[in-house]
Amino acid sequence: MSTPTEVYRDAQLAVGRSLEQIKRSRNLGIVYLILAAITAWRLTSHAGTATFNLSGGHSFGVAATPLAWVVAGSLAVMGGVQLARGLGKWQTAALAAVAVVFIFTLLAWAAAPNSFAFVGMLSQGVTYSAPLIFGAMAGIMCERSGVVNIAIEGLLLSGAFTSALVGSVVNFWVGVGAAMVVAALFAWFLAWLAIRFKVDQVIVGFFINFFVLGLTSFLGNRILAVDEAYNQVRTLVPWKIPGLHSIPVIGPILFEQTIFVYIAFALVAFLAWAFAKTRWGLRTRAIGEHPRAADTLGVNVNQLRYRNVIAAGAVAGFGGSWWTANVGRFNENITNGRGFIALAVVIVGRWSPAGALAGALVFGFFDAMEAKLSFLNTGIPGEFVQMLPYLATIIVVAGFVGRSRAPRAAGQAYDSQ
């Protein structure tokens, strides 16, 4: 006698898929069915038309209740298909589509029968994702070289503080430069202790987090609080890219941002290209995966690690000045854990720049959506919306990333002898 699970498993194996894939696809199927149930149960309750405002006075309307029923039905069908036979190579695309459709339905339900600024929200989401992108890129640069960087939070915070102080006293861009230098110094310290003394990289990383939090709060109270002139920067205005910004919908979302967003996207593209195509990228990946082999082939492992970690620090410092550019001042612990989210984004994005970009955008989007939903006053407690991205991260990491392909040598000191 075999249990139903075994029968199911045998049937799936006959189709030629690994156990791991089967498990994942079963989990996905269950997730879809749950989403279908939630949609049918909760999101059909608001009658009327939800109006999604686009830019320039355009808008479109959706009848919330019929939409919810249609979506619930399709989700149930997809869940069934996923459970029965899986979606093969379309699985990831289907997951993304399901997420988008579900959130759209949620928004329609929340907005009906009123309207809300849909494009404004998406644009806000892109803005919020910028510091996460910088943090995640800094993390990827370190981890791909075999150095675990748990100090992203501290590096971002040091950048935010420095750019606010120097930016107030001198000018904004000098402040940004100073932020990059200071964060690079902290990163150098991480590399120095990790490489020269082989101190556990996580301990050094946490030291930097603790130290920067303490120091910036202390100096904030002792110096910035003394005189407003030390903590006052003019916020950066968005720069509309000529031509591109007038594309409907996409223009206002992507091309009416501050320079930070453009640089973030450029950095992602550059790193994706550099990791794949350049000598530097190949060497970096080599020292992160198998430093001994790289050493044998003449790569100076520790020197390259130093360089990459210091460069990563500069990137994080730049990212930290995003807060100064957006808020116009420094507040105690202004980064508020975003550096840890960036760390999660690195892992969810499987250590690839493009993957991390996607993760950062999702988090940024949830930040923006949370603000919107609490404004719409839907009756769902705002806390649940705030919880969503974190729960989603757990589900993604547990369900789909799992024992992922991290750079093998991450966290290991290297002895060149």
Next chain:
Amino acid sequence: MTAAIASPRPAPDAEPRHSPWPHRWISVRLNALALLTALILSALIIAISDLDKLKHGDVGGMLTNVKDSYIALAKGAFGSLRGFSETVTYATPLIFAGLSVAVAFKAGLFNIGATGQVFAGGLAAVWVGFAIDIPAVPHIILAMAAAAVAGGLWGGLVGLLKARTGAHEVITTIMLNYVASFAVLWLLKTTAFQAHGRSDAVSRDVAKSARLPFLFGFLHRSSIDLRAHFGFVIAIALAVFVWWLLKKSKLGFQFRTLGANPEAARYAGMNPGRLTIGAMLLAGAFAGLGGGSEILGGINQGHATSSFAGNIGFDAIAVALLGRSSPWGTTAAALLFGALQAGGQEMQLQVHVPIDLVLVIRALIVLFVAAPSLTRIIWRLKDSGGEEGAQLFKGWG
């Protein structure tokens, strides 16, 4: 990590290089020097950050400022019974949460999630505290047990996810901290928890019978004055238990084997998955007890707010690192942190040096203790053989 890529570590010297001192004493001396270095660097920060005096080159004034700050710090921590009581009060949750992080470390797990576990435990304790009406001693025991169970489940979830799916605990614990803090924010506003007549996130007060007695209650002084409570005694008892667990019990041996070498543990017939779940269950239960002690003890006046876990989980990591994950080291580190916190309050009050300096001092102490080579370079000490801190991080796999 596979053996193939682990670079050969330099063989530890067979005999310490001609040092007149026994090994243990060297380590004590190094730790004392680490503390001293941290205090000196922090003094520099106090001096330099005084912009007025810096502009006028008033070195004497700067030195006085440093001296006054440190005197206030010492007085606030140990100068009076009240200071001592404050030290103990701040140390108590750090002992619980520090032991939580330490036990996880021993099993090779990095528990950043003590915050969430403190939230879970505190919430369970507050509910048992106000919703159930039984006599004092059983009430306290029941509330603390609920705290341990809730914290254990919250922590065990992390272990379960790791064992079943490989989801790394660093990520899941960070995420669960956020989930817990939003859940608390929401729960405290529901009718099940919210204090009557309040619209913000504050729970009802626990019954008198569930409050932990004050440690110095027999002196009949004001409880605002002497806030130290019985949670401290429970924390010390827990440290004893952890010592027994890790050093004497079979389970502790298995945890340590798992932490030292998961492959060896598997080869020896242990079940790494089950041990991972067990270690996180225990770690969560310890932190949960800390949450219970915070709620039932003096410091929160018997109710929960949305921020009662504060920075406990984060500080606990520093405490466990400083204590090198040993129960006594962790307890001592927690007391040191508590003393700094209590002293820092006094320093801020008397000398107007922001208490955030305490965070800087703590961070530097952790650094110099974790990197003895750095301390040695600064004090030009000879290397007495490789006793660099063990590697905690086992990779993301």
